[in-house]
Amino acid sequence: MGDHTSNFRLTPEELATFEEQGFIGPIKVYEPEEMERRWKEIRRAIPDRSRAIYPEDSLGAVTNLSNYDRHLDIDLLSEHIMQRAIVERVASILGPDLLCWRTEFFPKYQGDEGTDWHQAATFAHSSGSPQIQWPSENNAPAFGGTITAWTAFTHSTKENGCLQLMPGTHRVMNYDESRGMSYNPDTINKREKESIKRGFFGYDYRELQKDPDWRPDESKAFSLVMQPGECVIFWSTLMHGSLPHTGSRTDYRMGFATRFVPTQVKVYPGLDDVSEYGGTIPLQNYGAVLVSGKDEYGINKLTDRSRRGHRFSPWDFRQTVGN
Amino acid sequence: MPVSTPEGLRELQDLIAEWVGEFLETEVSLDENFLDLGGHSLIAMNLNTRLQQRFGHELDVKTLFELPLGDAARELHGRMAAQPAA
Numbered sequence: 001m002g003d004h005t006s007n008f009r010l011t012p013e014e015l016a017t018f019e020e021q022g023f024i025g026p027i028k029v030y031e032p033e034e035m036e037r038r039w040k041e042i043r044r045a046i047p048d049r050s051r052a053i054y055p056e057d058s059l060g061a062v063t064n065l066s067n068y069d070r071h072l073d074i075d076l077l078s079e080h081i082m083q084r085a086i087v088e089r090v091a092s093i094l095g096p097d098l099l100c101w102r103t104e105f106f107p108k109y110q111g112d113e114g115t116d117w118h119q120a121a122t123f124a125h126s127s128g129s130p131q132i133q134w135p136s137e138n139n140a141p142a143f144g145g146t147i148t149a150w151t152a153f154t155h156s157t158k159e160n161g162c163l164q165l166m167p168g169t170h171r172v173m174n175y176d177e178s179r180g181m182s183y184n185p186d187t188i189n190k191r192e193k194e195s196i197k198r199g200f201f202g203y204d205y206r207e208l209q210k211d212p213d214w215r216p217d218e219s220k221a222f223s224l225v226m227q228p229g230e231c232v233i234f235w236s237t238l239m240h241g242s243l244p245h246t247g248s249r250t251d252y253r254m255g256f257a258t259r260f261v262p263t264q265v266k267v268y269p270g271l272d273d274v275s276e277y278g279g280t281i282p283l284q285n286y287g288a289v290l291v292s293g294k295d296e297y298g299i300n301k302l303t304d305r306s307r308r309g310h311r312f313s314p315w316d317f318r319q320t321v322g323n
Numbered sequence: 324m325p326v327s328t329p330e331g332l333r334e335l336q337d338l339i340a341e342w343v344g345e346f347l348e349t350e351v352s353l354d355e356n357f358l359d360l361g362g363h364s365l366i367a368m369n370l371n372t373r374l375q376q377r378f379g380h381e382l383d384v385k386t387l388f389e390l391p392l393g394d395a396a397r398e399l400h401g402r403m404a405a406q407p408a409a
Contacts, residue, residue: 040358043358043363043388044358044385044388044389046364046388047383047384047385047388048385107363107364107365109363109365248348249346249347249348249366250347250348250361250362250363252363252365
């Protein structure tokens with residue numbers, strides 16, 4: 001994939017906006033009809049776990065860890081993480097040498113609570129251990145995070161629990177992910193925060209607040225309504241959450257998050273498994289995917305093909321994207 | 324009212340169609356597919372909870388997602404006949 005003709009590289013103006021706002025989007029990755037066709041096929045592939053890298057029993061109360069990283073066994077998801085419309089834009093932000101280190105489904109069904117406002121830099125918030133680690137700067141841990149490309153596989157509306165973002169909040173963490181939260185699945189769908197039913201998949205993200213008396217400034221929030229096939233790209237350190245699902249039983253929302261870091265970031269440092277949301281996934285079959293450029297650091301376990309033999313051929317944006 | 328014998332296939336199919344129709348709040352027929360009708364994994368889970376409670380068996384979700392409802396019920400019925408619940 002060595003085409004150097006750039007179609008999706010962010011312009012200097014777009015980059016400046018991204019740096020200021022912490023997100024860009026919605027952007028169209030697929031036409032709605034194309035997304036619907038793809039999602040239909042993906043849905044039928046999900047129950048076949050014969051090549052999935054995590055065991056089926058990694059099931060929390062509401063979060064299915066066993067469906068993390070299904071890009072490693074479902075062809076259309078293998079294709080999706082390599083979509084140039086996403087990868088080139090992310091490479092514009094993070095540089096040309098990029099890993100996809102995690103994918104996750106984010107469903108919302110009738111009656112589901114919204115997701116707490118949160119920020120994630122290390123992703124230690126639920127598991128207790130950093131899941132990504134940027135190289136230290138001046139002998140201090142670097143402030144990092146991941147770039148998440150959240151694609152609407154179905155339409156995403158205020159009624160079915162769309163994402164909400166607070167632009168410009170990505171540079172300062174209001175939460176300390178090292179504090180740890182208690183897992184209480186009995187509280188799911190039972191708590192209101194600022195008059196909105198919200199939770200964090202069995203946790204209460206407020207437990208991580210640096211200042212217990214601080215409250216998210218909801219006046220800064222906006223709701224991100226998206227068509228099927230549209231995507232928003234944002235720093236995981238941006239304040240984000242979602243609305244509760246107040247719609248009908250069949251009008252569910254499905255988001256698919258693809259998470260990227262540059263190759264110098266260590267993924268799952270020192271971890272053999274990840275325990276969060278009431279489940280555990282062993283990492284022995286795990287490998288990050290080089291989606292563009294080269295890995296000149298060699299600090300992560302990579303895989304260049306899916307468990308169905310789909311080959312991940314990294315894009316080469318080195319001629320078009322600066323570091 | 325156990326429906327765990329081969330003679331009960333039609334009864335099982337009708338029951339599954341009735342329950343799916345109830346979950347989806349619409350009329351369904353046995354030649355329609357669960358996903359195409361608007362079903363999703365949570366509804367599939369709820370359907371299987373009912374089936375498990377009543378018969379000690381569940382629909383195979385892959386089959387439910389791929390085949391028409393009547394054929395998914397037939398696959399379940401075959402397993403029920405081969406391995407009656409304890």
